[in-house]
Amino acid sequence: MRTNRVILFLLAVLLIAAVPASAQWIPCLGDPATAGGAWTAPDLPTIPELVSTGGKLHATVVLTDEQQRLTFKTPPNAAPADNNVIKCAPQYVRVFKGIGAMPPIPKTTGDYPDPMPGPTLRARLGDMIELTFLNQINPANFGDSIDRGDVNTGSGCDESSNGYPNKAGGGKDTYPDCFHGSSTANIHFHGTHTNPNSTGDNVFIEIRPSMRTGGKPVVTAASVATPFSDFFQRCERELGANVLSLWPHTWSDLPSAYTTRQKELLQKYDMTPNIKKLWPVDAAQIKRGDWPQYYMGAYPYCYQIPKYTETVFPPPAPVTEHGGHTGGPLSPPPQKPLQMGQSPGLHWYHAHKHGSTAIDVGNGMTGAFVIEGQYDDDFDKFYGAGWTRRQPVLVINQIGVTPNLERGSGGTNRVDKGPDFSVNGRLRPVMKMAPGEVKLWRIVNTSGRAGTHIMGMYTQAGQPAVDGSGKPLFTYYQTAQDGVQFSPTNFGSPGFTNNQFLLAAGNRADLLIQAPLTAGVYNLMAKNEVDPSDLPGQNLVTLFTVNVTGTAATGTAAQLSPAPTFPPFLHDIQKAEVKGTKEVTFSTGPTFGEHRINHKKFDGEVGELVLLNTVEEWKVVNETFGPAISHPFHIHINPFQVTEVFDPNAALSSTAGPGTLTATGTTAITGSGTSFGTLRTGTVLSIPGQGFYTVLSVQSETALTLTGNGPTVTGSAYSINVPQYVFVNSPAPLPGQCYLNPLDSSTWKPCSSVPEPPAAQPPSSTNNIWWDVFPIPSGITVTWANTATQKIPGYFKLRSRFVDYSGYYVIHCHILAHEDRGMMTVVEVAPAASPYSHD
């Protein structure tokens, strides 16, 4: 009985028992059979694929849950490193599975399956995407996680006895900008240029798990097969007639057998105690002519991947913008040519329900989406038929279960930089290449948190893989960014050959890589990065190993291909095309842990309004002033080009400092083994986990004073940055440095902007690469004269063509815990035409 009082000597209630115990760890994949043996790196598995045939990707993706063998760093707060102690435990995770995807998932060597990304979707420009999506998660296998505000028992957010959401990282998370509803899902087709509404790339819909009877889902592939088949056939006809029609438009465009059953299921769910009801929301949206939001168990995704068929850019002008539009962003626009096409390349998909993106992506709900086109055809023409389909698709993720915020106390056991990177569900797997062989590595960082900074190929001894003359043993060209191929100008250019580069969360890159002619074992090394200031303090970690072995490749298999044909619609955006400008501000603060866009957490309201078929230039600002975070900006539907980057924390050079630093939250620094006498005022110290600090004065080799607020560190490593930007004129800036006046915001801009793309017509004006995720440089707090302070934000400028598809979609931070906690807003792209004639 609760009323029975027991006298305890413990302050806390938990009793200590002398019971030897350990967690329920299980052997990891590759662990030796006997203690003391060596770990064997697993082979890189091939991800099962769902492939389009006959012009359509007609497939079924099931969202389910299972216990998988997941890896954990011990202790959890260990910095990412290859020599960490890794243990494994069976864990319930939510995962995508493809019905009939091939090849089959490798059988496990243990009692539980190992992680595997969702099936790779493979389609071609112009294809119809017809996906039956089933949500068959058993929510009871996880803590109660509801998808609407639970007004009677708690906050509506997920909750833990550690105090989440009230103790959320310095702030207090409130519904809906908190972790919640993690068994409710949808699919975001990241990188697609398509209909953002209804059954397209619509991230506003929420598909609850099917109800269960006798432990089994009541909504199944069989139960929706007939209505979905009818729907997909009609979808083919509608979009085949006009790829820009945005069909389906209303609830009545869905088969009545499906809508009637959905209504029944939602109304039954609404009888659950202590929830806000779902069907009334749908009913109100349907009544307004809007697309309803809530579904149960199944959803039919149907859209077309637009293929640009013009041979020139821009396409021929439409006859008129008037005469066919009947109003509203979801109504069909008049028939006109595509202004852009989908770029063929490596795209991806993941769960994107607000409040659960971080946990679901961390569970492994991500997969690659390869969209084929001339890019692939040209490679196949050079290397042989089907070559591109045999190239490795490499899905990086930080697989885990529940975000840090819901657990831990004061960060004691927080996972440093998130779980370790896995590739195709494996830690440090092994890929084989023949000597001299060329492969196309298609890499996507689907991690919900850390960027993967690719450092290049290294030997097993941890040294860069170079020959005696310093020439790299591997040669690689970066051939695409974010699923958009590089122009011939950039293909194989020095800046994109054997380059180190960041794959922020959500970024992709293709690497055309040639192995050395001699056999050997090498590692692709990386560092975890949320902000460039992280890099000096980060360890090199192995992403995967390349075992160069066997018979040497010959002929074209051992040659780097010329650049594939470049589509005309990827022509650089010219300044003269820009018809509108905006400023969008991402910020963390004032309390750390509060993440906003335009100083507001996500509330479903439209944050940015753009006219369809216009080009805009946005200044995307980062008002985060420490710890430094380069929030990865992401926009759906349309890629963009970057025309200017201002990183007030940028360094001309960075070297590891001798000795270590200690400080207790003040600006006075004590060094041990340091040589502060060599530092000058204005030099910046980068301290891992603390950010950047500017040297104000040096007292001795082991004592100096910093500007601003001081760090709290004990025996910390640090790096000495020669900053690109200085905020005092004395001493005079070094060569390469720029002085910015902290009192004059007009000077807060880069030393030299990226040159304008030349005005010439393609193909000569195609050297600016395209992105759909780009890290916004963090801001800086500068102090001068040791008293005055000024916050100077970082920013970048983008240009994008908001073309072809009107409707609602989102921009957000791709550190997905930030998105879930409010760093997202809605973009409305409205048709430029009115429904009225002026004849």
Add this chain to the structure above:
Amino acid sequence: MPDWSIKIVQSSSGDGAEFIPDLKGKTAGDPLECMVDDLVTWNNTTEEEHQPWPADDTYTALPNDQVLPRGGPNYLSDIIPAGGSSRPSYDVAQPTVVPPGVVPTTWTVYYICALHPYVESERGTIIGNAY
């Protein structure tokens, strides 16, 4: 850090329920072994409500003032509806004891069902470990 699930199932004797760590090979009465700050939830597969509640080593429920407020470090769960799962998630806390500074590296959390405290099968243990 791992998450763990404990199934609440109908007792094999047919009277009351049992707690079984949801792991291969585990049976009723087995402890769940885990690390500090792991999350634990209960999956109620029965047709009755249950509520895990901390107890002493004689499986006597701890008094409210050592458990509440809801969401505190010793609070295991609200009442779990039939077919539902627990809320909030239990973050396995490392105990603090008298005298201060003595922190155990291994400890046991005893719990019962607050709604059926005298049903002997509705008892369980969680063994916590520090890193």
